[in-house]
Amino acid sequence: MFTGIIQKVGKVIEKKELSGDIQFTIKTHFDEPEQIKLGDSIAMDGVCLTVTDKQDDVVRVDVSVETMNKTTVNHWQNGSQVNLEPAMTLQDQLGGHLVSGHVDAVGQCVGRTPSARSEVFTFEIPKNLQQFVVDKGSITINGVSLTVNTINESIISINLVPHTMSHTNLGALNVGDPVNIEVDTIARYVAKMLQPHQA
Incomplete structure (x- = not known):
C-alpha cells in the first residue's frame, strides 16, 4: 500500500524490450537509497512495481503486458520523469489516502x-x-x-x-x-x- 505522497521524481535511464515485456532502469534520486531492497515495491507514476535489481539509487523493474495495456507505462521513454513512492510501513504517517498502486x-x-x-x-x-x-x-x-x-x-x-x-x-x-x-x-x-x- 501507498499514501500518494510522492517522495522523489525519478528518471528513466533505460527502456529495454524483453520477449514482449519491458524492463526499465530508473534513477530514483532517493535520499536514503539503502532503504530500498531487492523485491521491494515502489509506486512509479502510481503503478506498483517490484525492484528486480538495484545499484545505489538506480533500480530496475519489469513491466508485464497487462500493465502496459492498462497504464501509461508504454509512453515512458529514456529521460521520462516518473513520480516515486516506496511502499508504506505501519509506522508511516498517512498524509494522503490509502493507495493500492493498482491503476484503474x-x-x-x-x-x-x-x-x-x-x-x-x-x-x-x-x-x-x-x-x-x-x-x-x-x-x-x-x-x-x-x-x-x-x-x-x-x-x-x-x-x-x-x-x-x-x-x-x-x-x-x-x-x-x-x-x-x-x-x-x-x-x-x-x-x-x-x-x-x-x-
Missing part, C-alpha cells in the same frame, strides 16, 4: 487554468469510474493523492498548489497527456456493498 484506467489532461499561485487542472476519466468520484473526495493521478474540486460527468477539476507542481511530474503535464487514474479504494468497496440493495 488511463485518463487525460484536458485543461490547465491559473488560479492565483496555483493551477486548476481538468482531467477526463473513463465513464465507468464516475461512480467512485465525488466532490472533495480523494483520487490518485500519476501516483499523487489529490482532492477532487468538482466532478461533472467524466470531467474532474483539481487544484494543484505550487509545492505539488514542483515536487511531482504533474507540473509538466500538457493538455492531451495521458495520466494514470486510481479511484479511492474505500469508494470501490462501498459501491460493491451497495450493489445488492440497488434496484
Whole structure:
C-alpha cells in the first residue's frame, strides 16, 4: 500500500524490450537509497512495481503486458520523469489516502487554468469510474493523492498548489497527456456493498 505522497521524481535511464515485456532502469534520486531492497515495491507514476535489481539509487523493474495495456507505462521513454513512492510501513504517517498502486484506467489532461499561485487542472476519466468520484473526495493521478474540486460527468477539476507542481511530474503535464487514474479504494468497496440493495 501507498499514501500518494510522492517522495522523489525519478528518471528513466533505460527502456529495454524483453520477449514482449519491458524492463526499465530508473534513477530514483532517493535520499536514503539503502532503504530500498531487492523485491521491494515502489509506486512509479502510481503503478506498483517490484525492484528486480538495484545499484545505489538506480533500480530496475519489469513491466508485464497487462500493465502496459492498462497504464501509461508504454509512453515512458529514456529521460521520462516518473513520480516515486516506496511502499508504506505501519509506522508511516498517512498524509494522503490509502493507495493500492493498482491503476484503474488511463485518463487525460484536458485543461490547465491559473488560479492565483496555483493551477486548476481538468482531467477526463473513463465513464465507468464516475461512480467512485465525488466532490472533495480523494483520487490518485500519476501516483499523487489529490482532492477532487468538482466532478461533472467524466470531467474532474483539481487544484494543484505550487509545492505539488514542483515536487511531482504533474507540473509538466500538457493538455492531451495521458495520466494514470486510481479511484479511492474505500469508494470501490462501498459501491460493491451497495450493489445488492440497488434496484
